[in-house]
Amino acid sequence: MKIMVIGGGGREHALVWKLRESPRVNKLWCAPGNGGIADDATCLPVEAADLAGLVAIAEKLHPDLTIIGPELPLVNGLGDALRARNLAVIGPSQIAAQLEGSKIFSKQFLARHSIPTAKLYGEFATADEAYAALSSVPYPVVVKADGLCAGKGVLLAQTENEARDFITRAMLIQEFGAAGKRVILEETLEGNELSFILVTDGDKYAVLAPTRDHKRASDGDRGPNTGGMGAYSTDGLMTPELKATIETTIVEPTLRGLAADGIRYQGFLYIGLMLTKDGPKVLEFNCRLGDPETQAILARVDFDLAQALINLATRRFDPAEWKWKSGASACLVIASGGYPGRFKTGFIVHGLTATEKGSGVKVLHAGTKRQGDVIVTSGGRVLGVTASAPSLESALTSAYGAAAKIRFEGMHYRTDIGGGVGKARSAQD
Ligand code: AMP
Ligand code: GLY
Numbered sequence: 001m002k003i004m005v006i007g008g009g010g011r012e013h014a015l016v017w018k019l020r021e022s023p024r025v026n027k028l029w030c031a032p033g034n035g036g037i038a039d040d041a042t043c044l045p046v047e048a049a050d051l052a053g054l055v056a057i058a059e060k061l062h063p064d065l066t067i068i069g070p071e072l073p074l075v076n077g078l079g080d081a082l083r084a085r086n087l088a089v090i091g092p093s094q095i096a097a098q099l100e101g102s103k104i105f106s107k108q109f110l111a112r113h114s115i116p117t118a119k120l121y122g123e124f125a126t127a128d129e130a131y132a133a134l135s136s137v138p139y140p141v142v143v144k145a146d147g148l149c150a151g152k153g154v155l156l157a158q159t160e161n162e163a164r165d166f167i168t169r170a171m172l173i174q175e176f177g178a179a180g181k182r183v184i185l186e187e188t189l190e191g192n193e194l195s196f197i198l199v200t201d202g203d204k205y206a207v208l209a210p211t212r213d214h215k216r217a218s219d220g221d222r223g224p225n226t227g228g229m230g231a232y233s234t235d236g237l238m239t240p241e242l243k244a245t246i247e248t249t250i251v252e253p254t255l256r257g258l259a260a261d262g263i264r265y266q267g268f269l270y271i272g273l274m275l276t277k278d279g280p281k282v283l284e285f286n287c288r289l290g291d292p293e294t295q296a297i298l299a300r301v302d303f304d305l306a307q308a309l310i311n312l313a314t315r316r317f318d319p320a321e322w323k324w325k326s327g328a329s330a331c332l333v334i335a336s337g338g339y340p341g342r343f344k345t346g347f348i349v350h351g352l353t354a355t356e357k358g359s360g361v362k363v364l365h366a367g368t369k370r371q372g373d374v375i376v377t378s379g380g381r382v383l384g385v386t387a388s389a390p391s392l393e394s395a396l397t398s399a400y401g402a403a404a405k406i407r408f409e410g411m412h413y414r415t416d417i418g419g420g421v422g423k424a425r426s427a428q429d
Contacts, residue, residue: 001022001027001306001310002025002026002028002061002064003029003063003066003067003306004028004029004058004063004065005030005031005033005041005067006031006048006054006066006070006078007048007068007070008030008034008037008048009069009291009366009367010291010292010294010295010331010364010365011289011290011291011294012033012069013036013037013295013365013384014294014297014298014299014364014384015067015069015289015294015298015305016040016041017040017298018298019067019305019306020040020041021304021305022307023304029041029042029043029063030043030044031045031057032047034365034366034378035365035370035378044057049073049076051073051077051078051081054073055078055085058082059085063088064088064310065090065306066082066087066090067089067091067309069289070288071100071101072148074092075094075287076094079093079097079267080094088310088313088314090268090312090313091287092269092287093263093264096258096264096287097287099286100286100288101287102146103145103146103147103184104123104182106284106285107123107184107186109261112257112261113254113257114253115249115254115257116278116279116280116282117281117283119187120184120186121141121185121186121187122185123146123183123184126171127171127172130167130171134160134163134164134167134185135160138187139159139160140156140157141163141185141186141187142154142157142187143155143163143166143170143185144183144184145170145176145179146179146180147178147180147182148179149176149180151215151225152225152340153176153179154225189281190274191275191276192212192274193273193274193275194212194238195210195211195212195213195231195270195293196210196270196271196272197211197268197289197290198269198271199268199269199312200255200269200317201266201317202264202265202266203255205319206320206322207243207251208268208297208322208324209233209300209324210234210243211231211233211293212231212232212237213231214417215227215229217229218414219414219415227380228290228291228292229335229414229417230330230331230333231290231296232296232329232330232331232396232417233293233329234327234329234392234418236392242275242280245279245280246280249280250271250273250282254285266313267287267288268287269285269286270286270287271285272286292331292381296386297329299386300325300329300388301324301325302323303322304321325388326390327389327390327391327395328388328418329389329395330386330392330396331386332384332386332403332417333383333384333414334381334383334403334406334413335380335382335411336367336377336380336382336410337410337412338410339381339412340380345376345377345378346376347376347410348374348376349375349383349406349407350406350408351405351406352375355385355402355403360395360398361385361386361398361401362386363384364383364384365384366381366383367380367382368383382408382411383406393421395418396418399417400421
């Protein structure tokens, strides 16, 4: 089997890592890939934003399967373009990807199908209308830009001034480009977050190992939001009762709703949940796997991922194949100094070979590139040190032990992923 993965982050390195373990796979491409993916797959110099370039390379290489990692090519319609050329694809259609591509689309979908979510205070197409609403909403209030903003389009505003400032930046200064043309205001939900990710053929579905992401830049959930500074997975995150509640109140109405709206959804669906005292509520839909959740999830794979995905793409999806190792896993993101703000790149990463000696540890690359014999930094999130073990505490000990061997100028990582070593147990509930 020849497989092509689209994307070049830690999520895609995790996919390539597990696909390579399948005896069915004899060729792996990744576009554009990164410095670590280059060890496991042939990297192709086409960016995930280059729709025409990706279609052209797929037509030329004719992979047996293409797996689309990031949201941008999905929202741009890469899935439809490849299917139209009779190529097997994992990933939803452009219209289905609107669940992530437009917060207004997803809020309307949630309301239409009575799926629990934060109360919507309003959707606005002009800054003046949005400003006017600010005096009548309770604080803190959540302000969201409608379109794709790479994790930067959401603000939990404590005051009217903060909300006003965000609206100005999104709608008038247009910091997010067209993605900020419309904004929504919604209720602030309280509770623990859970990344609930499923894979579906539009009819049946399998639930992936539960994960929790740490979105803030610094320990103690302080600092600005990031794409994710680490994630962990343990079955303790989701009791069978909680899983059943999520399935009945959220997953089933969502899949039924998509079908009722005439949308066939194939691929991964990431449901960001807040576990509130009134039950789980939807914070967001993503039309793809999470990053860094995928690194933690795939560390627990107990099946042939390539085979299961081929089955999904060729309408032979079997949810029973998707089995997870017991125990736990963790992924610590090591980021460039300054991330998620401005940061410099081009620093040599030291200590990578030393980490390979630890058992159960895999260093997954994100913002790296190969320069001759060395790996240098090339992005904000640089590495995801990933470990699996029988318990969360031992997974964290292995991951933190390996991370301590890695050095590059300005690097930083959180020390409390999964509750941190020694405190892991309290993070499970
Ligand atoms: P989103 O892009 O909608 O997932 O938002 C990113 C992050 O902002 C979420 O993972 C939450 O941490 C936070 N967030 C979004 N919506 C809300 C909300 N209604 N209440 C509280 N936090 C939220
Ligand atoms: N880690 C959050 C996301 O992938 O959206």
